[in-house]
Amino acid sequence: xxxxxxxxWLALVCLSAGYVGYQAVNGIALxxxxxxxxxxxxxxxxxxxxxxxxxxxxxxxxxxxxxxxxRAKARQGAASVSQALAASGAFSIERDALNAERLKRVGALYxxxxxxLLSNADRAALQxxxxxxxxxxxxSQAYGFVGLSDSRLLVEDPFLLFPAFMSHLPFPMSRLSVxxxxxxAHAQGMTWILVTGLVGGDPYDLAVQEAAVAAYDTAxxxxxxxxxxxxxxxxxxxxxxxxxxxxxxxxxxILAFTAAAGTILLVVCVFRRLSVxxxxxxxxxxxLLVGLAASLAIFGEIHVASLLFGTSLIGIAVDYALxxxxxxxxxxxxxxxxxxxxxxxxxxxxxxxxxxxxxALMLAPFPGLxxxxxxxxxxxxxxxxxxxxxxxxxDRTPMLHHGRPVLGAxxxxxxxxxxxxxxxxxxxxxxxxxxxxTAGLTRLHANDxxxxxxxLSKPLLREQEEVRDIIGATVSPQFILVRAGSDDxxxxxxxxxxxxxxxxxxxxxxxxxxxxxxFVPSPERQAENRRLIRDRLEAxxxxxxxxxxxxxxxxPGVERDDTVLTLDDALGSGAVPFLSQLIIAxxxxxxxxxxxxxxxxxxxxxxxxxxxxxxxxxxxxSALLSKYRHQALWQLALTAALVAPVLLWRYGWRRGVLVLVxxxxxxxxxxxxLALIGQAMxxxxxxxxxxxxxxxxxxxxxCAESSHARRPLTMLAIxxxxxxxxxxxxxxxxxxxxxxxxxGLTVLIGITLAFLLAPLAAAGRARKP
Amino acid sequence: MKRLLxxxxxxxxxxxxxAWAADGTVTAGILKPGEALRGKFLQERRLQxxxxxxxxxxxxxxxxxxxxLWRAEKPFAVVTMINGDGLVQLANGQETLRLPAARLPFLSxxxxxxxxxxxxxxRKLSDQFTVAQSGNERDWTLALTxxxxxxxxxxxxxxxxxxxxxxxxxxxxxxxxxDSDRITFSDQTVVQxxxxxxxxxxxxxxxxx
Numbered sequence: 001x002x003x004x005x006x007x008x009w010l011a012l013v014c015l016s017a018g019y020v021g022y023q024a025v026n027g028i029a030l031x032x033x034x035x036x037x038x039x040x041x042x043x044x045x046x047x048x049x050x051x052x053x054x055x056x057x058x059x060x061x062x063x064x065x066x067x068x069x070x071r072a073k074a075r076q077g078a079a080s081v082s083q084a085l086a087a088s089g090a091f092s093i094e095r096d097a098l099n100a101e102r103l104k105r106v107g108a109l110y111x112x113x114x115x116x117l118l119s120n121a122d123r124a125a126l127q128x129x130x131x132x133x134x135x136x137x138x139x140s141q142a143y144g145f146v147g148l149s150d151s152r153l154l155v156e157d158p159f160l161l162f163p164a165f166m167s168h169l170p171f172p173m174s175r176l177s178v179x180x181x182x183x184x185a186h187a188q189g190m191t192w193i194l195v196t197g198l199v200g201g202d203p204y205d206l207a208v209q210e211a212a213v214a215a216y217d218t219a220x221x222x223x224x225x226x227x228x229x230x231x232x233x234x235x236x237x238x239x240x241x242x243x244x245x246x247x248x249x250x251x252x253x254i255l256a257f258t259a260a261a262g263t264i265l266l267v268v269c270v271f272r273r274l275s276v277x278x279x280x281x282x283x284x285x286x287x288l289l290v291g292l293a294a295s296l297a298i299f300g301e302i303h304v305a306s307l308l309f310g311t312s313l314i315g316i317a318v319d320y321a322l323x324x325x326x327x328x329x330x331x332x333x334x335x336x337x338x339x340x341x342x343x344x345x346x347x348x349x350x351x352x353x354x355x356x357x358x359x360a361l362m363l364a365p366f367p368g369l370x371x372x373x374x375x376x377x378x379x380x381x382x383x384x385x386x387x388x389x390x391x392x393x394x395d396r397t398p399m400l401h402h403g404r405p406v407l408g409a410x411x412x413x414x415x416x417x418x419x420x421x422x423x424x425x426x427x428x429x430x431x432x433x434x435x436x437x438t439a440g441l442t443r444l445h446a447n448d449x450x451x452x453x454x455x456l457s458k459p460l461l462r463e464q465e466e467v468r469d470i471i472g473a474t475v476s477p478q479f480i481l482v483r484a485g486s487d488d489x490x491x492x493x494x495x496x497x498x499x500x501x502x503x504x505x506x507x508x509x510x511x512x513x514x515x516x517x518x519f520v521p522s523p524e525r526q527a528e529n530r531r532l533i534r535d536r537l538e539a540x541x542x543x544x545x546x547x548x549x550x551x552x553x554x555x556p557g558v559e560r561d562d563t564v565l566t567l568d569d570a571l572g573s574g575a576v577p578f579l580s581q582l583i584i585a586x587x588x589x590x591x592x593x594x595x596x597x598x599x600x601x602x603x604x605x606x607x608x609x610x611x612x613x614x615x616x617x618x619x620x621x622s623a624l625l626s627k628y629r630h631q632a633l634w635q636l637a638l639t640a641a642l643v644a645p646v647l648l649w650r651y652g653w654r655r656g657v658l659v660l661v662x663x664x665x666x667x668x669x670x671x672x673x674l675a676l677i678g679q680a681m682x683x684x685x686x687x688x689x690x691x692x693x694x695x696x697x698x699x700x701x702x703c704a705e706s707s708h709a710r711r712p713l714t715m716l717a718i719x720x721x722x723x724x725x726x727x728x729x730x731x732x733x734x735x736x737x738x739x740x741x742x743x744g745l746t747v748l749i750g751i752t753l754a755f756l757l758a759p760l761a762a763a764g765r766a767r768k769p
Numbered sequence: 770m771k772r773l774l775x776x777x778x779x780x781x782x783x784x785x786x787x788a789w790a791a792d793g794t795v796t797a798g799i800l801k802p803g804e805a806l807r808g809k810f811l812q813e814r815r816l817q818x819x820x821x822x823x824x825x826x827x828x829x830x831x832x833x834x835x836x837x838l839w840r841a842e843k844p845f846a847v848v849t850m851i852n853g854d855g856l857v858q859l860a861n862g863q864e865t866l867r868l869p870a871a872r873l874p875f876l877s878x879x880x881x882x883x884x885x886x887x888x889x890x891x892r893k894l895s896d897q898f899t900v901a902q903s904g905n906e907r908d909w910t911l912a913l914t915x916x917x918x919x920x921x922x923x924x925x926x927x928x929x930x931x932x933x934x935x936x937x938x939x940x941x942x943x944x945x946x947x948d949s950d951r952i953t954f955s956d957q958t959v960v961q962x963x964x965x966x967x968x969x970x971x972x973x974x975x976x977x978x
Contacts, residue, residue, distance in 0.1 A: 140860030145839045145849035151816035550821040
C-alpha cells in the first residue's frame with residue numbers, strides 16, 4: 001500500500017519534472033509588472049479599459065534625445081540611432097513628428113472647415129469684440145519683416161485665422177521646434193534632436209525589455225563610434241522596468257544562493273551526515289519542482305515576485321524534513337518507520353494549519369498572491385508527501401550519537417520554562433514585550449503610497465530629469481477621463497473643461513493639456529465660431545481688410561462650405577494620429593496632461609464638472625493597496641478563526657488557547673515593535689503576518705504534539721526550522737525593494753517571536769508527565 | 770517665419786555692405802567697434818494672387834550690440850526687433866509675434882551668419898549659398914543661389930540679388946513659390962552705437978515678454 005503510494009508519488013514528481021523541463025525549453029513566461037499582481041478593477045470596466053489603453057500607450061512610449069555640439073552631427077546621430085532602433089525590431093520609431101508632409105495632411109483636414117475654426121486667442125478677442133486687433137495682426141504679418149509662409153492663404157483668409165488655429169493646435173512636445181523635419185532643442189551648448197518611438201511589445205515582458213535595452217545599447221554605440229562626443233539620453237517605462245527586473249532577479253539569485261548555502265551548512269554542521277542533507281534537499285527539491293509545475297500549469301506564467309517568494313519556500317518545506325531528521329538522534333526510534341510515526345501527527349497538523357493560512361492567502365483577490373499561495377501550498381504538500389512516502393524507504397541512517405551536547409542545550413532551553421525562576425524570567429519578558437507592544441500599538445500607522453515602496457533606478461531618474469530639462473514637461477501619468485452620452489456631448493464637456501484648466505496652466509499647476517475638442521471643436525462651438533467670424537470680424541472689417549491688402553472687394557453671395565468637421569473626419573484622415581489615443585469609445589475621451597504638479601488643485605477644479613474625473617493610476621494603485629491591506633488583515637483574522645477550531649478540537653479549551661497564543665502574540669507584537677522603530681504598516685507587512693501566523697502555529701503544534709521525552713528533539717527541529725526560515729525569509733529584509741524589505745523584516749521579527757514563545761504551547765502538558 | 774531668413778540676410782548684407790578689395794574679391798565689415806548703421810527702407814512685397822505689391826516704408830537701426838530694429842511706419846506701425854534672444858514683432862504697440870531663439874535653432878544659425886557677415890567672413894554664407902559677384906567698388910552686385918543640399922524647409926528661396934556701392938542699395942529675394950520682396954535702402958549712415966531710450970526699451974522686449 002505504502003509502496004504503491006510512494007511509486008505513484010514518484011511518477012507524479014517525474015511528470016512535474018518533465019513538464020517544467022518542457023516549459024523551460026520553450027522559455028518560461030516571466031512577468032515583471034506590478035499591475036499583473038493586482039486585481040482587475042471589475043467595478044468599472046470602462047475605467048479599466050481606459051486605464052489599460054492609456055497606460056499601455058504611455059508605458060510603451062520611449063523618448064530618446066541625441067545631442068552634439070555640432071548641429072549636423074546631432075542630426076546625423078539622431079538619424080543613425082532611429083534607423084538602428086527601427087531596424088532592430090525592438091522599437092517602432094515615430095518618423096518626423098511634424099514634417100512638411102504631416103503638416104500638409106493636417107492642413108488638408110482643417111482647410112475646408114476653416115470658417116468654423118478659431119484659435120483660443122482669436123476666439124477670446126472676437127468674444128471681447130476686438131476684431132480689429134485680429135485684423136491688424138494679419139496686416140502686420142502681410143506687411144511685416146517676417147512675412148508669410150504661404151501668400152495664397154491671404155487671398156482666401158485675409159484675417160489669417162487659419163494659420164493661427166493651426167499653430168495653436170496642442171500637439172504633444174510642441175515646445176520643441178521643428179528644424180528641417182526634426183524636433184530640436186538647444187541646451188547645455190548642444191543641439192538635441194528628439195526621437196520618439198514605441199517599444200514593440202509588452203514593456204513588462206523580460207524578453208521585450210532585454211531586446212529593447214540591447215537595441216538601444218547597440219544603436220548608441222554605433223552612433224557614438226561615428227561621431228565621438230555624441231550624447232544620447234533615454235526615457236521610458238521599459239528601461240525602468242528592465243532595471244527593476246534585473247535588480248530583483250539578481251537579488252533573487254543572491255538570496256536563493258544564501259538561503260540554500262546557509263541551510264546546507266546548518267544541516268551538515270548539526271547532523272554531520274551528507275545523507276541527511278540529501279533527504280532534506282529531496283524534500284525541498286520535490287516541493288519546488290511540483291510547486292513550480294503546478295503554478296505553470298494553472299497560470300501559464302510566473303511572476304518574478306512569485307519566484308522571489310518561491311525561493312523562500314525552501315525555509316518552510318525543510319521544516320518537515322527537519323522534524324523527521326532529528327529522529328536520527330532519538331534512541332527510541334532506531335528505525336525509519338518509528339522515526340516517522342513519532343513526528344507524523346505533528347507535521348500533519350502543522351501542514352493542515354499552514355495550508356489553512358495559504359488558502360486564506362489564495363482568497364486574496366490578487367492574481368500574483370494566488371500564484372504565491374498555489375506555489376507554496378502545493379510545494380509544501382509535495383515536500384510533505386516526499387517526507388512521508390519516501391523518507392522511510394530511503395533512510396539508511398543508523399542512530400546518531402553525536403547530538404548529545406546540542407540536545408543538552410535544547411533541554412536547557414526547555415528548563416527555562418519549567419523552573420520557577422525561569423518562569424518568572426519568561427513572565428517578566430512577556431510583560432516587557434506586552435508593554436513595548438502596547439506602546440507600539442499606539443504608534444501604529446499606515447502608509448499605502450506605492451511611490452514610497454518603489455525603488456526606481458537612480459541613474460534613470462537622473463536622466464529623466466535631464467530629459468525634462470531639455471524638452472520641458474513630459475506627459476503626466478495622470479489623465480482626465482471624460483464620459484458623456486455621445487462624442488458631441490464629450491466635446492462640449494471638454495470645451496468647458498479647457499476653460500477651467502486654463503487658470504491652472506497660468507498658475508503653473510499644469511504646463512499643458514490635450515483635449516480632443518482642441519482638435520475637433522463641438523458642433524455647437526463650430527457654429528458659434530462661424531457666428532463670431534461673421535458678426536464680429538467680417539461684417540465690420542472685411543471690406544477694409546481686403547482694401548488694405550490691395551485685394552478686390554469680396555464677391556457677394558459666394559457660398560461658404562459650412563459642413564461640420566466631425567471626430568470621424570479627423571480620425572479617418574489619420575492626419576492627427578495622436579487623436580486616436582484620446583478617443584477610447586463613443587463618448588469616452590481622454591484628456592492628456594503635461595507637467596502636472598498640483599493634482600489636488602486639479603481635482604478641486606474638476607469636482608463640479610459632471611462626467612469628468614482625474615485618473616491617477618499611481619494614486620489609484622495606492623488606494624487599492626490600502627483597501628487590500630485592510631483585506632489582508634481581515635484574512636489574518638480569518639486564518640486565526642479557521643485554525644482555532646482545529647486546535648481546540650485537538651487539544652481542548654485550555655491547551656488549545658495556549659497553542660494559539662505564541663502565533664497570535666507574534667502577529668500582534670511584530671507590527672507593534674515595527675511601529676516603535678517608526679515603520680508604517682503596509683499591505684506587505686499584513687501579508688507577511690499571514691505567513692507568521694501560519695508558521696507560528698506550526699511551531700506551537702510541534703511543541704504541543706511532542707512527548708516530554710522528545711522535547712529536546714522537537715526544540716532542535718524548531719530551532720533549525722526557524723533558522724532556515726530566517727535564512728530564506730528573513731534575508732528578504734536586506735532587499736532594496738521596499739516592499740520585499742518590509743516583508744522580510746516582518747517575517748524575521750515574527751518568526752523570532754513565534755520561536756521564542758512556542759514552548760508555551762507545551763505548558764499545559766508540562767504538569768501532567 | 771521662413772521669410773525671416775531672407776530678410777534678415779538682406780538686412781545684414783546692408784550693414785555689412787561689402788567693400789571692394791583690390792584683388793577683386795568682396796570683403797566686408799564696414800562697421801568699426803562702437804558703430805551702428807541707420808537708414809530708411811522701402812519694401813515691396815509681390816505676392817501670388819495679388820495685383821499690386823504690398824509696400825512698406827520705414828527705418829532701421831542695426832546695432833552690433835543690441836540687434837536689428839526694423840521699424841515699418843507706412844502703412845502700418847509694425848516694429849520688429851531681432852537679436853540673440855530671438856524675435857519680437859509689435860503692431861500698433863501690440864505684440865503679434867514672438868520667436869524665442871531657444872526654440873528656433875535656425876535663428877541661432879542665422880546669427881552665426883549675421884556675425885560672420887559683420888566680421889566680413891563670407892565663408893559663413895558660402896555654407897548655404899553659391900556667391901557670384903560682378904561690377905566694381907562703386908557699383909557691385911552679388912547673386913546668391915542656395916546650395917542644392919541647403920535647407921529647403923527653412924529657406925524656400927530660389928535666389929537673392931544684392932547690389933550697392935559703399936552701402937547695400939537694393940536687395941531682391943525671390944521665393945520658390947514665386948513671391949518676391951524688393952527692398953530699397955536710402956539715407957544710410959554710420960552712427961555711434963547709441964540707441965535712444967525708446968529703442969533700448971523696444972530691444973528689451975525681446976528678452977522679457
